[in-house]
Amino acid sequence: DTxxxxxxxxxxxxxxxxxxIKCEQNLGHDTMYWYKQDSKKFLKIMFSYxxxxxxxxxxxxxxxxxxxxxxxxxxxxxxxxxxxDSAVYFCASNHGLLYTFGSGTRLTVV
Amino acid sequence: AQSVAQPExxxxxxxxxxxxxxxxxxxxxxxxLFWYVQYPNxxxxxxxxxxxxDNLVKGSYGFEAEFNKSQTSFHLKKPSALVSDxxxxxxxxxxxxxxNLFFGTGTRLTVIx
Numbered sequence: 575d576t577x578x579x580x581x582x583x584x585x586x587x588x589x590x591x592x593x594x595i596k597c598e599q600n601l602g603h604d605t606m607y608w609y610k611q612d613s614k615k616f617l618k619i620m621f622s623y624x625x626x627x628x629x630x631x632x633x634x635x636x637x638x639x640x641x642x643x644x645x646x647x648x649x650x651x652x653x654x655x656x657x658x659d660s661a662v663y664f665c666a667s668n669h670g671l672l673y674t675f676g677s678g679t680r681l682t683v684v
Numbered sequence: 685a686q687s688v689a690q691p692e693x694x695x696x697x698x699x700x701x702x703x704x705x706x707x708x709x710x711x712x713x714x715x716x717l718f719w720y721v722q723y724p725n726x727x728x729x730x731x732x733x734x735x736x737x738d739n740l741v742k743g744s745y746g747f748e749a750e751f752n753k754s755q756t757s758f759h760l761k762k763p764s765a766l767v768s769d770x771x772x773x774x775x776x777x778x779x780x781x782x783x784n785l786f787f788g789t790g791t792r793l794t795v796i797x
Contacts, residue, residue: 677727
């Protein structure tokens with residue numbers, strides 16, 4: 575009965591590969607998000623998305639693209655992975671002021 | 685510019701002592717303020733939020749936070765720290781005109797037995 579679930583939990587891949595991280599929420603929330611937590615533990619918004627609008631943080635490289643097959647899912651696709659993409663990626667969703675986070679995906683690019 | 689700041693990277697406190705984790709904010713309009721905790725290798729867990737009303741907000745695990753408009757602060761407090769409170773704490777604000785939370789840089793709390 576996990577509210578926001580991400581898969582995989584860990585992902586190790588080589589530079590130049592393309593990978594996806596999946597996120598699903600069963601809360602019926604309207605909006606979903608992707609955050610990046612870097613090695614210094616800073617949390618930064620990457621995307622927010624609801625059925626109508628995608629808002630992209632302008633600092634996010636266009637190698638990153640969110641894909642939402644339906645309201646309950648927001649997957650993160652990353653092309654041409656670079657060493658600097660290594661981080662923990664958190665999915666989140668909200669309804670009103672209730673924000674719920676997934677447990678994170680630790681991406682390591684080697 | 686709108687922002688939230690956590691001036692301390694690290695806070696150490698002895699078990700049983702009161703703890704305070706500091707947060708200051710800069711937003712236009714009325715702020716919506718949050719505290720989250722991140723345990724090792726875990727996601728973010730909601731502790732409490734301030735929207736309006738009573739300046740003292742009580743949350744999970746015995747934590748509370750005091751909203752101080754004149755000092756633009758929202759410090760997290762607990763009367764008696766537990767070793768299990770050791771974690772990374774994030775203050776966050778809902779920026780005016782946005783729908784995502786904007787996080788501070790985090791404060792690592794270590795409770796010493």
